[in-house]
Amino acid sequence: MDFWSFISRFGEAQILLPIALGLCLWLARREEVRPVVVRWLAWMSAAAFVTTVTKVAFMGWGIGSAALDFTGISGHAMFSAAVYPPLLFLTASRWRKGAWLSGFAFALLIGVSRVMIDAHSWSEVVAGLVAGSMVSVSTLWMARSRQARVPLWMPLGIAAWLAITPVHAPASTTHDMVTRLALKLSGRQVPHTREELHRLTDRGPGAGVPW
DSSP states (O other): HHHHHHHHTTTTTHHHHHHHHHHHHTTTTTTTTTTHHHHHHHHHHHHHHHHHHHHHHHHHHOOOOOTBBBBSSOHHHHHHHHHHHHHHHHSSSSSSSHHHHHHHHHHHHHHHHHTTTSSHHHHHHHHHHHHHHHHHHHHHHTTTSOOOOOTHHHHHHHHHHHHHHHHHHHOHHHHHHHHHHHHHHOSSSSSSHHHHHHHHTTTTSSSOOOO
């Protein structure tokens, strides 16, 4: 596994969601922190829904933009920007500003990795980072005035999870699941592709999806 493929794995939903949900379950035990948890999960769910809709719209109906090279929001970039800043902020016992800034920096690195391995275009990564950052900023704004101390085993457990799963976890099947959903809803046999989007646009107006 090369460097960029390795970094990209840190943005997989199957790696990020278990630690985010685990932390939320722990924090939800405290009434004063519960609103932060609810907001984080609600905004993250909304961002995940929008991300899925853009992917399904393209794969099922070819709705995208050849000019922007856009075929759907990057889920890796979105989840990274939505999870890492609050995750690091809420588990840090000190230097919390540096913690959430590091989270944004790492999310940016993961976004770059998606372009470097040709999984997404820059427009798709930027859209994902913006969507995820909206989740984080909303969560961090509420969390700044609430003390959310966690036991030492929590950040240690998260660190262990992040050290092990990117190397040993099986390949993510999220893309395949979204593809099957798009085909089922649209009735197509095969999904639209990025190459098809550009090929239709190159033929001129009226040759295909005009976006």
